[in-house]
Amino acid sequence: MTAPAPPAPRRVPCPTCKGPALFDPSNRWRPFCSQRCRTADLGAWASEQFRVPGSVPSEDDPNVPSAH
Numbered sequence: 001m002t003a004p005a006p007p008a009p010r011r012v013p014c015p016t017c018k019g020p021a022l023f024d025p026s027n028r029w030r031p032f033c034s035q036r037c038r039t040a041d042l043g044a045w046a047s048e049q050f051r052v053p054g055s056v057p058s059e060d061d062p063n064v065p066s067a068h
């Protein structure tokens with residue numbers, strides 16, 4: 001039998017730049033590759049995507065009565 005492989009650093013695509021991001025506790029910006037990408041993503045949220053919770057009911061929200 002072969003011994004289990006040591007836990008290799010897992011890499012995931014950075015949501016911002018699509019580059020390889022180290023998904024490991026040593027990478028404090030995970031799943032982003034860097035602070036720059038993380039900040040860029042949060043900036044997008046704050047300026048475009050962020051909405052006040054409850055102002056736009058989600059269709060997936062079980063607390064919202066069905067409109068059927």
Ligand SMILES: [Zn+2]
Nearest residue numbers: 014017033037
């Ligand atoms: Zn990145």
